[in-house]
Amino acid sequence: MNRRPIDRESPDRLYTVTGGRTRADETAFDSVSLIVSECEPVPGMQSEHVKILQLARRPTAVVEISAELRLPVSVVKILLRDLLDTGRITVRHPSAGATAGKPDPDILRQVLVALNDL
Amino acid sequence: MRTPLRDSAADAMKIVVVGGFGVGKTTMVGSVSEIRPLSTEEVMTEASVGIDDASRVRTKTTTTVAFDFGRITVSDSTVLYLFGAPGQERFWFVWDQLFAGSLGAVVLVDTRRLEDSFYSIDRLEHHDMPFVVAVNRFAGGPSLDAVREALDLSPGIPLVDCDARERQSCKHVLITLVEHLTRLYV
Numbered sequence: 001m002n003r004r005p006i007d008r009e010s011p012d013r014l015y016t017v018t019g020g021r022t023r024a025d026e027t028a029f030d031s032v033s034l035i036v037s038e039c040e041p042v043p044g045m046q047s048e049h050v051k052i053l054q055l056a057r058r059p060t061a062v063v064e065i066s067a068e069l070r071l072p073v074s075v076v077k078i079l080l081r082d083l084l085d086t087g088r089i090t091v092r093h094p095s096a097g098a099t100a101g102k103p104d105p106d107i108l109r110q111v112l113v114a115l116n117d118l
Numbered sequence: 119m120r121t122p123l124r125d126s127a128a129d130a131m132k133i134v135v136v137g138g139f140g141v142g143k144t145t146m147v148g149s150v151s152e153i154r155p156l157s158t159e160e161v162m163t164e165a166s167v168g169i170d171d172a173s174r175v176r177t178k179t180t181t182t183v184a185f186d187f188g189r190i191t192v193s194d195s196t197v198l199y200l201f202g203a204p205g206q207e208r209f210w211f212v213w214d215q216l217f218a219g220s221l222g223a224v225v226l227v228d229t230r231r232l233e234d235s236f237y238s239i240d241r242l243e244h245h246d247m248p249f250v251v252a253v254n255r256f257a258g259g260p261s262l263d264a265v266r267e268a269l270d271l272s273p274g275i276p277l278v279d280c281d282a283r284e285r286q287s288c289k290h291v292l293i294t295l296v297e298h299l300t301r302l303y304v
């Protein structure tokens with residue numbers, strides 16, 4: 001795969017995009033939580049927020065946003081926190097988190113069918 | 119080119135492929151994914167360092183792990199993400215940040231470097247994460263029985279051969295995992 005590494009040359013960028021914060025509330029987002037924009041970007045918005053709102057016009061997983069923005073997952077979670085707090089996005093959480101490690105048998109059956117169809 | 123999810127997508131699941139460098143993780147993810155695999159990174163936060171090893175809190179080093187992923191549509195509302203992740207020690211510091219709540223894992227092994235997978239198998243057991251072991255057959259090598267013995271795998275853990283370049287073969291590995299999960303939970 002050809003991709004440039006994530007900002008190894010400029011660690012300051014990570015600091016800048018998050019306003020110096022290093023932690024998000026990790027519980028607000030799973031790595032595969034699906035993010036959905038609830039508004040369009042507005043002038044003056046931080047460019048990373050603009051990109052997230054554009055990507056998430058369709059549901060988009062946190063890791064996909066991370067890959068598209070070329071920012072580490074935990075940095076993306078901090079950016080998402082801002083957007084969530086201001087009502088600009090909504091989050092569709094994975095159901096696996098709610099079932100304490102025991103997947104719904106129906107879901108497993110659906111996954112088997114989908115895999116068989118590959 | 120990005121392929122967005124459907125508007126109705128509401129629930130995402132994950133399966134993780136772990137293994138040493140060059141064992142075929144990226145190849146396997148690419149073989150079954152409906153999108154071109156994407157890659158990204160996670161950095162270990164100081165908080166998570168503190169949980170695993172209090173002595174490291176004082177050092178300001180951040181650990182970065184790279185991983186890649188693809189996805190498979192399960193239904194209008196459900197999507198499965200397949201992650202390829204390195205099995206080395208530092209990777210496990212970010213396991214909870216990234217892979218808590220996974221359905222299960224595939225440990226991909228190369229028989230020429232079986233010892234690369236000892237640590238991953240230990241950690242998956244420690245995390246109570248169900249897994250299967252898949253031998254990516256580069257060329258010949260020991261029988262599955264010999265591999266099972268060398269890895270000291272308990273009889274209940276499925277062990278299969280695969281060719282990470284072949285979609286049907288990777289599909290078989292994933293089906294083996296989901297059938298294993300079904301036996302565990304249903």
Ligand SMILES: Nc1nc2c(ncn2[C@@H]2O[C@H](COP(=O)(O)OP(=O)(O)O)[C@@H](O)[C@H]2O)c(=O)[nH]1
Binds near residue numbers: 139256
């Ligand atoms: N002969 C053979 N080569 C493979 C197989 N799977 C992967 N490879 C090759 O091995 C190399 C490493 O694979 P990659 O997927 O990048 O490994 P990763 O580091 O685990 O992600 C690549 O050049 C692959 O094309 C296989 O089953 N047989």
Ligand SMILES: [Mg+2]
Binds near residue numbers: 143144145202
């Ligand atoms: Mg790889």
